[in-house]
Amino acid sequence: NATTGKYGLVELKERYKEIQMPEILPVDIKELARKKRMNGQFSPLLLEYIREALEKKEQIILFQNRRGFAPMIECKVCGWVPKCKNCDVSLTYHKGINQLTCHYCGYTYQPPRSCPVCEGKELINRGFGTEKVEDDIKLIFPEASVARMDLDTTRTRTAYEKIIADFEQGRTDILIGTQMVSKGLDFDRVSIVGILNADTMLNYPDFRSYERAFQLMAQVAGRAGRKNKRGRVVLQTKSIDHSIINQVIANDYGQMVSGQLVERQMFHYPPYYRLVYVYLKNKHEALLDVMAKVVAEKLRATFGDRIFGPDAPPVARIQTLFIRKIVVKIEYNASMNRARELLLRIQREMLDDERFKSLIVYYDVDPM
Known part of the structure; x- marks a missing residue:
């Protein structure tokens, strides 16, 4: 619509007051995991930058677009996964309330002590959500003040405002969140942003997934170095050569759009x-x-x-x-x-x- 003249096209090609765009550093977590160099879901580079930022009394935002402790639990012996009785999805484990929850219908279920299929006792967590990130970062940096911002911690307006106010006033060192942390927030002291797993956004089964992944990563990256200093973004991914990852690093919105438009025209998707x-x-x-x-x-x-x-x-x-x-x-x-x-x-x-x-x-x- 903008290119055909239906709407006016305004391009913002530089940041306010000519502040530099953040430096985006891609990290191949597939290779690091193969070499057993990952500390949970954190790469050595991200942990090094977090440590440096804390020493300088700067702040950190960690982005993981999945709430809860683990997307699912699984029996290590037979592979059983607890499913919602009403929906065709696995239940997400929430450690804080010790419940398995369906994010579609709200059905809750107490985690079993043993597998109901084979009676095995080894039930392990698969994947990770913001709650697990919070737990793990507190273990690695016990002296840091950590807060989490997702749907579970912001059920009321006052809870949301308190998390924002505490971070704004420097009472929180590390803020962990879902896409709620990506939009409309401007914090002076944020020097490091960690995108913990870009692949969950890229692999969503929707024709707009690449466009949305680019937008979300660009928005999250924009939280780093908002004032006076260039920030750093550590972008962790298993798809280091993916075109969208390279376009995010180069902040090349134009190339992303042109590539997506060619595919959409070919396969009869909007805007065609x-x-x-x-x-x-x-x-x-x-x-x-x-x-x-x-x-x-x-x-x-x-x-x-x-x-x-x-x-x-x-x-x-x-x-x-x-x-x-x-x-x-x-x-x-x-x-x-x-x-x-x-x-x-x-x-x-x-x-x-x-x-x-x-x-x-x-x-x-x-x-x-």
Whole structure:
């Protein structure tokens, strides 16, 4: 829209008061892990810079875009993983409240003492969230004042404001957080930002994942060296040669955009096509598969090769309802009102059929 003149294009090519962009240092944590040189989720370089910053009475922000202690626990003997009874996801372990929690429906479950499948006693944590980062950093730097900012610690407005005020006034040395720490914060004494695992952002199954990963990493990096001094960002990744990582290091937004636009035009994604996600839900998976197949056939008879699916989304059951997804790709010059009429007509046809009266249908137009 900006390049075609619909919107005005304003480019900010330098920081306020000509403050230097932070120095971004990529660290290959896959290679370090192979050489057994990682200290938990921290590279030697990141720990060295944190130590230096603390000695100089400077502050540090550590970014991990996953809350909780561990994304899942697993039986070391048989590989059993506790799953939500309502959703098709593993439960996240929260150490502070000693609970396994589903981040989709809120279902909670006490961690078992032994594996219910093989009765093994070795239940290990897989992955790490902000709560584990907080625990580990306190062990490595016991003299530092550490705070955590994520959904679990900012349930109230006063809790959020206290975390910000304490960091702003220097009462906190290290702030650990999810994407909440990336936006709109300006702290004078932050000299080091650590991005602990860039790969979780790059590997999300969505056509916008590279764009969002670039935006998030650039925003987090911008917290370093905001005033008077150039900051440093330690970017830990297992994909050291990934194009997005190199574009973040070079702060090359233009190259990222041009590369993404070529791919999106080739595969019929926005901004060249409009998307409508058709979600079908039902409590019975076998019946849902039959319904999804019939809906897809009706849609193909009307929309032709603009229809993709049905497929199971990454999380294929939420709050006891199974989910199937059909994607409709519509040319920008096509009438969306006409498309809407056709979609609603097919929905009515389905619900008029006695077999499919329990079908739940909803649409996500131009999904964000």
